[in-house]
Amino acid sequence: MSNEYLELISLNVWHMFATVGNLLILTWIVKKFLFDRVKKVLADRQNQVDELYRDAEEAKDAALKDKTEYEAKLDAADAEAETILKKASARAERRSDEIIENANRKAEETLKKADADIAQEKKKAMNDLKNEISEISVQIAETIVQREINEDDHRELIDSFIENL
Amino acid sequence: MDSISITGAKIFFEIPIFGGIPITETQVNSWIVMLAITILCLVLTHDLKVRPTSKRQIIAEWIVEKVTGLVSGNMGERFTYYAPFICAILGLSAFSSLSSLLGMYPPTADLNTIAGWAILIFCMITYTKIKTSGFLGYLKGYTEPFALFTPFNILSELGTPVSMAFRHFGNIVSGVVISTLVYAALASASTLLFGWLPGILGKIPFLQVGIPAVLSVYFDLFSSCMQAFIFSMLTMLYIANAASADE
Numbered sequence: 428m429s430n431e432y433l434e435l436i437s438l439n440v441w442h443m444f445a446t447v448g449n450l451l452i453l454t455w456i457v458k459k460f461l462f463d464r465v466k467k468v469l470a471d472r473q474n475q476v477d478e479l480y481r482d483a484e485e486a487k488d489a490a491l492k493d494k495t496e497y498e499a500k501l502d503a504a505d506a507e508a509e510t511i512l513k514k515a516s517a518r519a520e521r522r523s524d525e526i527i528e529n530a531n532r533k534a535e536e537t538l539k540k541a542d543a544d545i546a547q548e549k550k551k552a553m554n555d556l557k558n559e560i561s562e563i564s565v566q567i568a569e570t571i572v573q574r575e576i577n578e579d580d581h582r583e584l585i586d587s588f589i590e591n592l
Numbered sequence: 593m594d595s596i597s598i599t600g601a602k603i604f605f606e607i608p609i610f611g612g613i614p615i616t617e618t619q620v621n622s623w624i625v626m627l628a629i630t631i632l633c634l635v636l637t638h639d640l641k642v643r644p645t646s647k648r649q650i651i652a653e654w655i656v657e658k659v660t661g662l663v664s665g666n667m668g669e670r671f672t673y674y675a676p677f678i679c680a681i682l683g684l685s686a687f688s689s690l691s692s693l694l695g696m697y698p699p700t701a702d703l704n705t706i707a708g709w710a711i712l713i714f715c716m717i718t719y720t721k722i723k724t725s726g727f728l729g730y731l732k733g734y735t736e737p738f739a740l741f742t743p744f745n746i747l748s749e750l751g752t753p754v755s756m757a758f759r760h761f762g763n764i765v766s767g768v769v770i771s772t773l774v775y776a777a778l779a780s781a782s783t784l785l786f787g788w789l790p791g792i793l794g795k796i797p798f799l800q801v802g803i804p805a806v807l808s809v810y811f812d813l814f815s816s817c818m819q820a821f822i823f824s825m826l827t828m829l830y831i832a833n834a835a836s837a838d839e
Contacts, residue, residue, distance in 0.1 A: 432600055433614070434600050435765070436600070439614070441613045442619070442704035444708070449623075453630075457676045457679050457683065460637055461655065461656060
């Protein structure tokens with residue numbers, strides 16, 4: 428190894444070339460081994476973050492869709508329940524009307540029947556009465572026929588007949 | 593008293609072609625620095641995950657995002673592809689200068705290194721200008737605002753790489769020079785103050801302990817990072833300026 432030194436300020440074209448070459452090589456190294464690698468990772472991360480955001484957005488949309496669907500379904504169910512309730516109450520009303528009507532009709536029928544019965548009874552009673560009267564008349568006639576009737580007896584008889592009426 | 597000699601890089605050997613290409617400490621240390629940066633890149637980006645679990649990955653992402661942000665902030669979005677180049681300059685410059693902390697000869701204290709970079713950047717500026725306004729437009733740019741200014745414009749154009757190179761080189765080499773001087777001065781002062789001590793005690797340069805560290809903080813740490821940053825900033829601004837000349 429020699430102990431020669433360059434001058435403090437000296438210019439050597441070859442050294443400058445070597446320096447430029449060194450700088451360019453280092454630029455390539457820095458680009459290849461630092462920038463490209465880190466940028467790739469950063470891009471990957473950006474992609475992943477974008478993907479996550481997209482997924483989250485999709486999940487949110489789906490959840491919202493589900494929510495509206497459920498709400499619609501719930502509304503429909505409410506409406507259905509209401510119609511069912513309405514139908515049921517209408518049917519119940521109709522049924523009660525029917526029952527009441529039936530009862531009324533039956534009562535009326537019963538009443539009519541009772542009236543008819545009464546009329547018949549009355550008629551029967553009347554007939555009985557008539558029969559009795561005729562019986563009595565026959566008896567009276569018998570009585571009249573059996574004994575001598577004078578004027579006074581006659582009068583008395585008639586009076587008693589009328590009295591017995 | 594020892595004589596102080598401040599020299600450039602040590603020549604290891606010469607490749608006997610083209611009249612001899614000397615391989616110096618500058619070259620070797622540059623390669624070491626490049627190797628270190630390469631290893632650093634590989635370590636930082638080893639086993640990257642989409643969900644970062646290691647500090648290494650966070651540091652790697654921080655570096656990439658900061659440099660990309662710096663480049664797009666200073667040069668505009670369309671020049672973002674310059675980010676690896678700027679990062680390489682920043683890293684090479686800073687680590688080269690910082691290598692002096694390990695007692696190595698900093699490659700940035702060699703004018704050839706910085707001059708090479710500056711010439712490369714000058715080429716980039718010129719390329720960007722020609723690409724932006726065409727070759728004729730580029731030539732016409734030298735006659736602005738009127739023809740009398742042409743010589744001054746050429747001078748200022750050439751002054752760009754020269755000033756960039758000497759600014760960086762000067763800052764680093766001044767640190768080297770001052771450190772060397774201070775070391776030598778402290779050695780002499782030690783000899784004067786403690787030389788009377790018997791035996792080997794008299795030869796220990798007590799004053800060299802501690803005091804140079806303070807200088808080192810400025811010249812090696814602060815100045816190294818500062819110059820690397822300034823150099824990259826100027827690179828970005830010059831190139832961006834070249835592109836926007838016609839807008």
